[in-house]
Amino acid sequence: MTYDLTADHAARFARIALGHVTREYPHKADHVMTGDADVYTPRAVHPIFYGSFDWHSCVHGYWLLARVRRLFPDLAEAAAIDALFADAFTPAKVEAERAYLDRPSARGFERPYGWAWLLMLAAELVQAGSPHAATLRPLADAFVARFRDFLPLLTYPVRAGQHANTGFALVLAVRYAEVAGDTALRGLLTERAHGWFGADRDAQAWEPSGEDFLSPILMEATAMAALLPRAAFARWFAAFLPRVAAREPAALFTPATVSDRSDGKIAHLDGLNLSRAWAFHSLAAAIDAPETQAILRDAADRHLAASLDAVAGDYMGEHWLASFALLALGDRPALS
Template sequence: MQLTVDQAAAFAALPLRSLRHEYPNHIMHVLNGPQDVLSPRAMHPVFYGCYDWHSAVHGYWLLARCARLYPSLPQQDAITALFDEHFTVENMQQECAYFQTPGRTSFERPYGFAWIVALAQELDVWQHPKAKTWLAAMEPLTVEIRSRIFSYFTKLSYPIRVGTHYNSAFSLKLILDFARHRRDVELEDLVVSASRRYYLNDTDYPAHYEPGGDEFLSAALTEALLMSDVLGPDAFPGWFAEYLPAPGDIRCLMTPADVSDHSDPKIAHLNGLNLSRAWCMKRVARRLPKEAPASAVLEAAAQRHIEAGLPNVVSGEYAGEHWLATFAMLALEPVH
């Protein structure tokens, strides 16, 4: 199942609507005093829509990605107008200042951190005449987040393995992509060192405990995807053989999650799990030898997960529509 321009247009329609949709809004906000009682847009003039801050960030990432990959996308002008409206120097300075206010050290850490640098990377490769202007406007925020990534991962003694926003491996994967794109050797070394410290000695991962009831990431598969990038084609297959010796025997990992209520903001996370699993499975499979039994098992499971997750991206339920298209994009993109 491959991504088409029609699918990309359907995906793009969701953040185009949601990024200006201020309410309902789930805010994570430290109040230092009555002056901090503000509306979402007053606090975040760029990332106020899509129900929460991090979903707004990767909503912009999705729009940039769709517009870059599909020049014939019918929403090109609308996407340009949205970026022009929000990605100004003044707006981004306010977003940056929010992080620098006392008491907000852990705000959006690490998931939002990872999506900020992923967005910066996407703007950098997008051959849009204004993309470099938008990228320059957000550069102070990108620099602030880069500094916070160093502070966090140098003091995080143990990885966080949950299947939600605090998962360490998912964020490290996106940050590593950004570091290698920018040829930021210092940042790449940080990620590689942290990843090896956290995960190199993992064996017989207890993936049979997945999924948790509100997870949108597979801790097992996200870690495997990260380590495929960290270790490279020579060392990764050997590591994976010890990490998940027989993925085909882990039925719950290879079977799409059942979603009982697509309108529930937490239970609907499982739609994202199906899509993010497919993203990981496709890429891990391609980084194993073709003759490895696990490769075919993962490819087949990825297809089942896409078939389960894709129909729920455009569903009429805001609990999913404000964010799921990002993970559908990852699941459907071809693997190079």
């Protein structure tokens, strides 16, 4: 079976996100307290992104809504999305979110996963021609500045399969750079990717770890596909994963087993299956060999089959997995 994004998928994902982006509790904070004055309640310090269990999941919940609103303008949920956005994206609320970053203890706040997702949301609003794009711009600018300051300091990439993964952040950040026409940011992302990943060869896929939702190998490859010229990427990819024709490393092509979807960390593995599907499709579109494209697309479909139905049912997955399903189904380039 080949999976494509349909209006039914979009409506289901929209209903899921509408059900959690304004759900304040339960809440997991990325917040450093330096005294009693820093006591935290989500809505007080994050007037937009207080829902969805944590800040970054709320951000990509809004991205999901912006994307399905653009791709399927006739959805029954469109009016609810419009009303939500009108209430959320006001100058005062955006400034409150931006001002939080001025806290001395917030230097590492949501780095780099939340940074990248905020830029992905900003890019989607720009692509939609939304008036909210200009309203959100000061917050996007703040995270662009953080990327520019931080990336030169990151001597080594983070290759873990969770939020700190460098490759995933590069993929999302370059999307914003291209949509916003920020050539300086794109140049920095390209330079750092070359330095971190350019000499990598014959990747050994010691994955997944038990709490991964990203594939370190595939995120690195997807970042290089997004940043390198097509011919240069083909050469790099052939050396990086030289045994794709044999579907090796086998662990990379085998969907993860999820034993307990009520456990928030184990449920990460559904996200791994969905993010791998997205990566496989993106890589297939970045190369010209039909046989390799077919192998990668088959791997994508098998990973989607393993976890697509798990996007709802338990809040530990429901507060975020639909965003990754949307990446896998509707945020991938078409094959040429």
